[in-house]
Amino acid sequence: MKFFRKKRVFALLLFLFVVFLFYNTRLLGTWMYPIKYEKDIRVSATNYNVDPFLIAAIIRVETNFNPEKTSRKGAIGLMQLMPDTAQWIVEKADYADKTVHSLERPDVNIEVGAWYLNSLYQQFDSNRIAVLAAYNAGxxxxRKWLSSGIWDGTLKNIDKIPFGETRHYIQRVMYYYNKYVKLYDEELGPRTT
Structure with missing residues (x-):
């Protein structure tokens, strides 16, 4: 008899826990979709007028917030910046030369990545989807896909992008972007560009 009583108590507690999680979907959502380095993201987003949720979504897709990740192609840090791209950014943004050697640091990587996103927004007329395509494929x-008419720069027509990796990348970033906007809109700060 004690065995069945324990099972009922356990089942009731499990049921209450599940109800609590579904009742408090924000708690469950922030547990499933955490954002790390919020302060660095917020500061860099403000510095370069870039949407903080986009930075967070890119980091989630690129490294899942692991600052030590290096890609097979040699991309470095949270935002997976290629060394050549980082060097170009350092020259254009007039950062100190030592910046390239500090890309493993989350704050530096996010700052340089945010500057780069701002640059891409300027190059692609603030088209977020084209910016993501450029961030992934260069x-x-x-520019070639847009100017030749292969792709019109919309999310609706990303199936026209010739690179499957880029199509998938855009879809994943936008998935996390939308999750973050829904869960953290009041905490991370205002969205821009």
Whole structure:
């Protein structure tokens, strides 16, 4: 008899826990979709007028907030910046030369990545989807697809992008972007561009 009583108590507690999680979907959501380095993201987003949720979504897709990740192609840090791209950014943004050697640091990587996103927004007329295509496949490829009419720069027509990796990348970033906006809108700060 004690065994069945324990099972009922356990089942009731489990049921109450599940009800609590579904009742408090925000708690469950923030547990499933955490954002790390919020302060660095907020500061860099403000500095370069870039949407903080977009930075967070890119970091989630690129490294899942692991600052030590390096890609097979050599991309470094949270936002997976290629060394050549980082060097170009350092020259254009007039950062100190030592910046390139500090890309493993989350604050530096996010700052440089936010500057780069701002640059891409300027190059692609504030088209967020084209910016993501350029971030993943390179601005030259994105520009070529847009200017030749292969792709119109919309999320609706990303199936026209010739690179499957880029199509998938855009979909994943936008998935996390939408989750973050829904869960953290009041905490991370105002959205921009």
């Amino acid at each position: 601005p030259g490829n994105a």
